Amino acid sequence: MPVSDRELTQMFERVLTLSKVDKTQSVAVLKSDYSNPRIVRAAMDAAQRLGANVYGVELPAFNHPRAMGMDMTAYCGDTPLTGNLAAQRALEAADLIVDTMMLLHSPEQEQILKTGTRILLAVEPPEVLARILPTEEDKLRVNAAAERLKRARSIAVTSKAGCDFRATLGQYPTATEYGFADEPGRWDHWPSGFLFSWPDEGSAEGTLVLDVGDILLPFKTYVREKVTLEIEEGFIRRIHGGFEAEYLRDYMAYFKDPEVYGISHIGWGLQPRAQWTAMGLHDKNDGMCMDARAFYGNFLFSTGPNTEVGGSRKTPCHMDIPLRGCDILLDGEPVVLAGDVVAPEASKA
Ligand SMILES: O=c1ccc(O)c[nH]1
């Protein structure tokens, strides 16, 4: 359903307030040719109504000749900001950046965050922003789960479909997304509600089976026949199944880069207002489909780049793949069973 400009501005006031915006703050709204002008306008107006110093940074769109599709998560690393040091300095001067063009998975984003500037990504359709408006309660639940994930030294994922995956943890940090950027140097994404870390280099092993209904992003397709990924020493070695397996093999091979097969962030969804079914009601270019990444009880794994956490893999090909119905155990203790969150208690909706 359409969301009015007035409601969109009010929601931005709410989320920017949660992001600690007030009259002491400066807010930069980062945009490019493909930004949603309604989101840009609402962010600018809301920040002004909160008394902040507001400015816009507009960057010409960047198209990589080998990138396919319009989903900004598909081809990572180079962005309209790449190489534009003057614009990066202008952004680093802000306390908070509202990113309406997507810096995610770029080295520049990490450099900006290291200066203490906060970044809030907001590129989903206003209807999705409204349905998954962040709350303090979301933050409490995600942080409760993060306390458990931070302590974990191993993760194991199994499922009726045949998943039998494990990895050791600890080399990389735990990352949380609860929808607002309230602490210095924090990046967050409105809408969200999930957490993740990265497997220790070379430790991801076993089998991941995409069952019917599991999701392939950025393809934005629901799997119709099982796809089996065999993983050894942190990399996908074999992909087999039917049409979707062939499609995935062909797509990943297109990049001619062995690093695309590396396992990247892995974690689980904690957002009950995100729906597995939502992707089927949107066009592919409506947004990046955060419902699929955040729906409650999913196991979300991904492939490709891990430079944002100091990893060595810089490859543009990034797949986000949420699975339903998995058991997720940390150090042998369940946090999700059959696709339902079971622990920690404070993380349950
Ligand atoms: O919010 C996001 C979106 C995409 C992604 O790869 C991670 N987190």
Ligand SMILES: [Fe+2]
């Ligand atoms: Fe991802």
